Amino acid sequence: MEENKIPQATAKRLPLYYRHLNNLHQQGKQRVSSKELSEALKVDSATIRKDFSYFGELGRKGYGYDIQHLIYFFRKTLDQDEISRVALVGVGNLGTALLNYNFIKNNNTKIEIAFDTNDKVDKTIGGVPIYSVDDLEKELKRTEITVAILTVPMQAADEMTERLVNAGIEGILNFTPSRLSVPDTVRVHHIDLSVELQSLIYFLKN
Numbered sequence: 001m002e003e004n005k006i007p008q009a010t011a012k013r014l015p016l017y018y019r020h021l022n023n024l025h026q027q028g029k030q031r032v033s034s035k036e037l038s039e040a041l042k043v044d045s046a047t048i049r050k051d052f053s054y055f056g057e058l059g060r061k062g063y064g065y066d067i068q069h070l071i072y073f074f075r076k077t078l079d080q081d082e083i084s085r086v087a088l089v090g091v092g093n094l095g096t097a098l099l100n101y102n103f104i105k106n107n108n109t110k111i112e113i114a115f116d117t118n119d120k121v122d123k124t125i126g127g128v129p130i131y132s133v134d135d136l137e138k139e140l141k142r143t144e145i146t147v148a149i150l151t152v153p154m155q156a157a158d159e160m161t162e163r164l165v166n167a168g169i170e171g172i173l174n175f176t177p178s179r180l181s182v183p184d185t186v187r188v189h190h191i192d193l194s195v196e197l198q199s200l201i202y203f204l205k206n
């Protein structure tokens with residue numbers, strides 16, 4: 001099945017499924033039902049069955065899903081055979097935490113290079129080398145990285161976004177509060193922790 005036929009909401013849940021299925025596999029489990037997955041992942045079991053149906057007839061009634069089979073299909077869709085290399089711009093509080101967090105352990109995404117303006121340049125954090133932003137365009141070209149995490153102060157967000165786009169970046173994970181404007185060819189995912197927290201509190205109250 002081609003990836004572009006999978007709905008966006010389904011595609012967003014795939015890494016969650018993939019990670020959990022790998023854990024089950026490592027525990028020696030061979031089969032799992034949508035009900036078990038639903039309880040573990042807090043995703044409605046009808047949604048899980050619908051999501052999995054985009055990958056063909058993977059399950060049988062009363063038998064459940066073959067875990068290895070699911071992992072195989074999801075890995076292909078998520079390109080997990082290849083390591084996705086990512087750049088990070090802004091090595092402050094948040095950027096440092098992300099560099100120290102070992103993404104590669106759970107999914108094959110790796111921050112390979114980071115950029116900052118301050119005295120952290122020329123050091124490494126979590127094994128990731130930090131370059132001066134002056135070298136941003138040169139280094140992105142050299143590494144052929146097309147995805148960037150943006151953790152600069154809000155005031156620097158627009159300028160850095162423009163530079164990233166001009167340097168060929170195709171996807172930005174934006175942690176700044178700034179609403180970035182980019183061409184249609186570039187995809188931005190915005191992560192706003194305060195909005196997530198407010199929505200959690202709202203659901204608890206209602």
Ligand SMILES: NC(=O)c1ccc[n+]([C@@H]2O[C@H](COP(=O)([O-])OP(=O)(O)OC[C@H]3O[C@@H](n4cnc5c(N)ncnc54)[C@H](O)[C@@H]3O)[C@@H](O)[C@H]2O)c1
Nearest residue numbers: 090091092093094116117118133151152153154156175176
């Ligand atoms: N810390 C959090 O928990 C948190 C949570 C959500 C969102 N954010 C947002 O993430 C961003 C970073 O937050 P923080 O707390 O890490 O800030 P910070 O001030 O600790 O770090 C920002 C880093 O960006 C660097 N920088 C400044 N201009 C730059 C440029 N043009 N290019 C590259 N690097 C540059 C600074 O030298 C600094 O190291 C902010 O926009 C903030 O609003 C932070």
